[in-house]
Amino acid sequence: MYDIVIIGAGIVGTMLARDLSGYRLRLALVDRENDIANGATMANSAIIHTGYDPEDGTMKARMNVRGARMYEKICQDLGCLRKVVGAYVAACGEDEEKTLAVLKQRADEREIENVYLSGDEARSQEPNLGDEVTKVLSFPTTAVVYPWEIAIACAETAVNNGADLMLNTEVRDIARTENGYILHTDHGDVETRYVIDAAGTGAGKIARMVCEDPGFTIQPRKGEYFVLDHQVEYVKHIVFPVPGVKGKGVLAVPTVYGNTLLGPTSDPVQALDDTSTTFKGLDSVRADLNKTMKNVPYRYVIRNFAGLRPSGSTHDFVIRECEEAPGFIFAACVESPGLASAPAISEYIINEILSRSLTLEKDPDAVMTRKRPLVMAELTDEERAEVIRENPAYGRIICRCEQISEGEIVDAIHRTCGAHTVKGVKKRVRPGMGRCQGGFCEPRVLDILARELGVSPLDIVLDSKASRILESENR
Amino acid sequence: MRHYQAVIIGGGSAGLSAAVTLKENGIEDILVLEKDAEAGGILQQCIHNGFGLQTFKEQLSGPAYAERFIRKAEELNVSVLCGTMVTGLNDRREVTYVNPEEGYVTVSADVVILAVGCYERSRGAVEIPGERPAGIYTAGQAQRYLNIDGYLTGKNVFILGSGDIGLIMARRMTLEGAKVYGVAELMPYSNGLPRNIKQCLEDFGIPLYLSHTVTHVYGKDRLERIEVSKVGKDLKPIPGTEMYFDVDTLLLSVGLIPENHLADEAGILMDVRTKGPVVDDNYMTSVPGIFACGNGLHVHDLVDFVTLEAARSALGAVRWLKGTQTADKVYKASAGQGVSYVVPGRINASCDHRVDFFFRVRQNFETAQITMKSGDKVLRTLKKKKLMPSVMEQLPLTEKMLGELEGDITIEVTEA
Numbered sequence A: 001m002y003d004i005v006i007i008g009a010g011i012v013g014t015m016l017a018r019d020l021s022g023y024r025l026r027l028a029l030v031d032r033e034n035d036i037a038n039g040a041t042m043a044n045s046a047i048i049h050t051g052y053d054p055e056d057g058t059m060k061a062r063m064n065v066r067g068a069r070m071y072e073k074i075c076q077d078l079g080c081l082r083k084v085v086g087a088y089v090a091a092c093g094e095d096e097e098k099t100l101a102v103l104k105q106r107a108d109e110r111e112i113e114n115v116y117l118s119g120d121e122a123r124s125q126e127p128n129l130g131d132e133v134t135k136v137l138s139f140p141t142t143a144v145v146y147p148w149e150i151a152i153a154c155a156e157t158a159v160n161n162g163a164d165l166m167l168n169t170e171v172r173d174i175a176r177t178e179n180g181y182i183l184h185t186d187h188g189d190v191e192t193r194y195v196i197d198a199a200g201t202g203a204g205k206i207a208r209m210v211c212e213d214p215g216f217t218i219q220p221r222k223g224e225y226f227v228l229d230h231q232v233e234y235v236k237h238i239v240f241p242v243p244g245v246k247g248k249g250v251l252a253v254p255t256v257y258g259n260t261l262l263g264p265t266s267d268p269v270q271a272l273d274d275t276s277t278t279f280k281g282l283d284s285v286r287a288d289l290n291k292t293m294k295n296v297p298y299r300y301v302i303r304n305f306a307g308l309r310p311s312g313s314t315h316d317f318v319i320r321e322c323e324e325a326p327g328f329i330f331a332a333c334v335e336s337p338g339l340a341s342a343p344a345i346s347e348y349i350i351n352e353i354l355s356r357s358l359t360l361e362k363d364p365d366a367v368m369t370r371k372r373p374l375v376m377a378e379l380t381d382e383e384r385a386e387v388i389r390e391n392p393a394y395g396r397i398i399c400r401c402e403q404i405s406e407g408e409i410v411d412a413i414h415r416t417c418g419a420h421t422v423k424g425v426k427k428r429v430r431p432g433m434g435r436c437q438g439g440f441c442e443p444r445v446l447d448i449l450a451r452e453l454g455v456s457p458l459d460i461v462l463d464s465k466a467s468r469i470l471e472s473e474n475r
Numbered sequence B: 001m002r003h004y005q006a007v008i009i010g011g012g013s014a015g016l017s018a019a020v021t022l023k024e025n026g027i028e029d030i031l032v033l034e035k036d037a038e039a040g041g042i043l044q045q046c047i048h049n050g051f052g053l054q055t056f057k058e059q060l061s062g063p064a065y066a067e068r069f070i071r072k073a074e075e076l077n078v079s080v081l082c083g084t085m086v087t088g089l090n091d092r093r094e095v096t097y098v099n100p101e102e103g104y105v106t107v108s109a110d111v112v113i114l115a116v117g118c119y120e121r122s123r124g125a126v127e128i129p130g131e132r133p134a135g136i137y138t139a140g141q142a143q144r145y146l147n148i149d150g151y152l153t154g155k156n157v158f159i160l161g162s163g164d165i166g167l168i169m170a171r172r173m174t175l176e177g178a179k180v181y182g183v184a185e186l187m188p189y190s191n192g193l194p195r196n197i198k199q200c201l202e203d204f205g206i207p208l209y210l211s212h213t214v215t216h217v218y219g220k221d222r223l224e225r226i227e228v229s230k231v232g233k234d235l236k237p238i239p240g241t242e243m244y245f246d247v248d249t250l251l252l253s254v255g256l257i258p259e260n261h262l263a264d265e266a267g268i269l270m271d272v273r274t275k276g277p278v279v280d281d282n283y284m285t286s287v288p289g290i291f292a293c294g295n296g297l298h299v300h301d302l303v304d305f306v307t308l309e310a311a312r313s314a315l316g317a318v319r320w321l322k323g324t325q326t327a328d329k330v331y332k333a334s335a336g337q338g339v340s341y342v343v344p345g346r347i348n349a350s351c352d353h354r355v356d357f358f359f360r361v362r363q364n365f366e367t368a369q370i371t372m373k374s375g376d377k378v379l380r381t382l383k384k385k386k387l388m389p390s391v392m393e394q395l396p397l398t399e400k401m402l403g404e405l406e407g408d409i410t411i412e413v414t415e416a
């Protein structure tokens, strides 16, 4: 019997797990996927929006402004990367400048640092900004992160503090009991007093397992992207068009590792798991980008991908206890800026919802911080020499594009919440993220995984449990 | 800092050939750096026959060809450091490498030869929409899984791109019991050698779909199905021409790109056409003392030419070391009409040795009229039957022609 079961190991679920693991609670984090952060948290723009965008009075505005301010400390505590790159919202012509004025007023009221630049001033900083851009509202404190790095670090912290992580566990139905709930999963039943529904695009389905009308439906919207190699530095700041009916528009985003993301589109889709890219979507990224940017170096594209926003019929986050089902808490419809808001959503659920009916007692033994794993590329020459002397595997480079050593991969496999798939290794230490996209290193990574996990290479998967890479042994 | 006369980056056929030639020409103090556990490069996974027809006048397998050079290098006492990744290169010819035994080490050299080979274009670079399941590999990756690690990647296979590795894998996987449904090529002509089309596809009844491409992939976990469409003259898919294949494996053989990040780091001038460095008649890059050859310079289809080119670059390095040439005036050599690239791209006016240009045509020619010009002056014309983009061509700039240079050199090809 758990005190709390969190459904969904995305940024919201893992953030909650980490925060709750600081209390004396029996906790479980459940996800149907084969790794942490395989949903929206894996495929997004990775921006910690400062919070000027959501309209007054919304949950989004409240959570975003607060959440963004929490990230610096969180990333410090968890040894995660966060890069303050600044954001430009670029207006073309008078009409759009009017929208900028609205944003500026909101930003001022919310005490978010901002400054106007003329088109030319902005272009002197950002030479690839389009020539039609007449005015820019600059937000110097906007940051980018590696969303799944933070989610994994949160889960690792929670599990080290005693939480149970159950992957490959899909919640299929939920029954109410006298003092809580029983979750029927494809891996047996799980009993708990409280349930937090942080299931992303699956949140609506979960909600309907306990209540007839939760007051929202999930209407996913797909976002497609290109990724440019870090060989080219296309932008220094995040460049946004002025927001429109379809959301924040198509952006150019510098990532923490120096790649550039171009996208996303915003198209409603039917299937809750349709993350396929399309010619139409990718074409519209190219077309829309022309508005704010120029000289886009498409020859450096190394990948395209798509993510699904768990958008809701409410157009706002739904963070509340279910009226019909006490102890059942929604963290649903968490579309953008859900990443930026996640720490505040977690704080809100704990302080404003759970604490009303649950005694929360701090666990003095809980460790809320995590040491950053050793990354060779971040060390000085002397430090590296030392590390290799102690463990020669750190001197064996496996991924030549990103210069990742065998030692780092082995560490990623063996640490708490470690990698057991090729994609899992890629998410944690990045081999295959470079321009060869794993052409060289994937066979080697697969080999290391099989060796370290003590299984046959035939059993190593790319990502999901059924995503086998090798078919059969040859003779 | 340890100093060498020559450091060679890459121990594939290019690196080994360059090392052997340097030794044979009196350069004693050489270090070859190779990231893999053994030397030989890409040849080690090419277990089919077809290597060395020109160099050794016999058909060898890739590993056998490599073995000859590895032994020769051993006999000549060339030190080859395997399991050693080069991570840095600068314009002062300082090379940083790392291995488990020594950690990170920086050495310097009178000459550095880049023999780093190439990498395969990936799915992301060619824009195939759809899901991202397992079962999509570059052809070289599947080749490694099969020939080095001993695993078949799938049973029902389709191949995108008619590059040689894909063609060879079509045959190889068929022989291992897989069903290969076809090869789709975006262009109206094949990108592979004619002999591979014959021996790897036609002999096995595997269809080649020219002017076709993969327009969607399906499958959440493992690849389940692909959509293939015909493309128009603009290379865009034509709606209504879709075909579907239920395959669990898609191999990509859509191009090879010289491995160029070290050259980039050293500030070496790159050729936008070949995506490798621009070199002169000595195979020297824009950074004095740094040379390049093999697939790291431009992508070759025959190992014999790699061996030859690497030997030439080593001779160029020897010449440069002896200082017999002054870098005064330079003539550019470039691709004219019908030609996609020319290597080397610069000829020093003081060049006193025959230079052999390598070039590729842009499209198929039945009877080609090849013209080499210097300024407006025609240096040479010749007719040749059946030129195609997949086959690299050679054209000499003889010592006599060197005396006649009047300006930049262009090579152009038209239908006669």
Ligand SMILES: Cc1cc2nc3c(=O)[nH]c(=O)nc-3n(C[C@H](O)[C@H](O)[C@H](O)COP(=O)(O)OP(=O)(O)OC[C@H]3O[C@@H](n4cnc5c(N)ncnc54)[C@H](O)[C@@H]3O)c2cc1C
Pocket (backbone or CB within 6 Å): A007, A008, A009, A010, A011, A012, A013, A030, A031, A032, A033, A037, A038, A039, A040, A041, A042, A043, A044, A045, A046, A047, A048, A049, A169, A170, A171, A172, A198, A199, A200, A201, A202, A203, A206, A222, A223, A224, A264, A307, A308, A309, A310, A334, A335, A336, A337, A338, A339, A340, A341
């Ligand atoms: C294209 C795009 C761009 C975005 N850009 C930004 C941005 O720049 N900044 C920002 O702040 N936000 C951004 N967002 C929003 C942000 O990514 C999401 O708000 C956030 O990741 C949501 O996290 P989550 O944990 O709620 O959902 P998810 O990460 O989707 O996690 C939900 C998890 O629940 C699991 N699950 C679902 N159903 C079940 C079930 N029945 N049983 C068990 N497990 C289940 C899923 O497997 C999944 O892992 C973007 C989103 C998209 C799609």
Ligand SMILES: Cc1cc2nc3c(=O)[nH]c(=O)nc-3n(C[C@H](O)[C@H](O)[C@H](O)COP(=O)(O)OP(=O)(O)OC[C@H]3O[C@@H](n4cnc5c(N)ncnc54)[C@H](O)[C@@H]3O)c2cc1C
Pocket (backbone or CB within 6 Å): A400, B009, B010, B011, B012, B013, B014, B015, B033, B034, B035, B036, B039, B040, B041, B042, B043, B046, B049, B050, B051, B052, B084, B085, B086, B087, B115, B116, B117, B118, B140, B143, B164, B165, B168, B259, B262, B293, B294, B295, B296, B300, B301, B302, B303, B304, B306
């Ligand atoms: C699959 C395939 C099939 C072929 N089939 C035929 C055929 O049938 N007949 C034929 O004649 N030719 C064939 N060829 C062509 C020919 O064999 C190759 O072009 C030739 O072997 C390339 O030699 P290379 O030395 O330039 O490159 P490679 O063999 O790739 O060698 C480059 C070496 O450099 C090393 N390296 C790269 N970067 C670093 C670094 N930073 N630090 C240390 N080491 C590094 C690599 O590990 C590699 O060993 C084929 C080629 C391929 C790829």
